[in-house]
Amino acid sequence: MKFREYILVLSLAGASVLPAASALAADCNSSQNTPKWDVLDRAAQAGDCANSRLQSYDNSVTQREQQLKDGPQNLRKDYDDKVNNLRQDTVGRWDSARDAEEQKLTDGRARVDQTIQNGRDRLDAIxxxxxxxxxxxxxxxxxxxxxxxxxxxxxxxxxxxxxxxxGQ
Known part of the structure; x- marks a missing residue:
């Protein structure tokens, strides 16, 4: 009788674990078809699923820790990259702006020289x-x-x- 009582208690304990185990197993891998009466196999699957979740959580925690460690370096690298890109963009802009200003100055000098020559010509004519x-x-x-x-x-x-x- 003790054996029957033991099986009964085990089945009742398994029945209470069964929905949780099936929920965990469903989240983890629902492709395996185990019979509903195979409580031990479902519990093992739930344990495996919980173990894989724990490992993935550990991996994500270590990745986050690594990101936190590398965070300042990554931020500095991103900042330096952006500064370099902006410098490269603005160097070309400044060069073209400087060339445009030099051309404006050259054109302005030519206009002033022409105005002076026109004034000299007028003075000579007067x-x-x-x-x-x-x-x-x-x-x-x-x-x-x-x-x-x-x-x-x-x-x-x-x-x-x-x-x-x-004649003359």
């Missing part, structure tokens, strides 16, 4: 205007004198030819 007018009047007088001389000579030769003379 300064030389009276002399040019006087020279043009002198040249006009010389041209008029030349025209009068040519007309006088032509008229003299025409008159002498008209009068029948051979």
């Amino acid at each position: 300064r030389n205007a009276p002399k040019n007018r006087l020279d043009s009047l002198r040249n006009a007088g010389n041209a008029e004198r030349q025209r009068w001389d040519t007309l006088k000579n032509q008229t003299g030769s025409d008159v002498s030819n008209f009068l029948g003379g051979n």
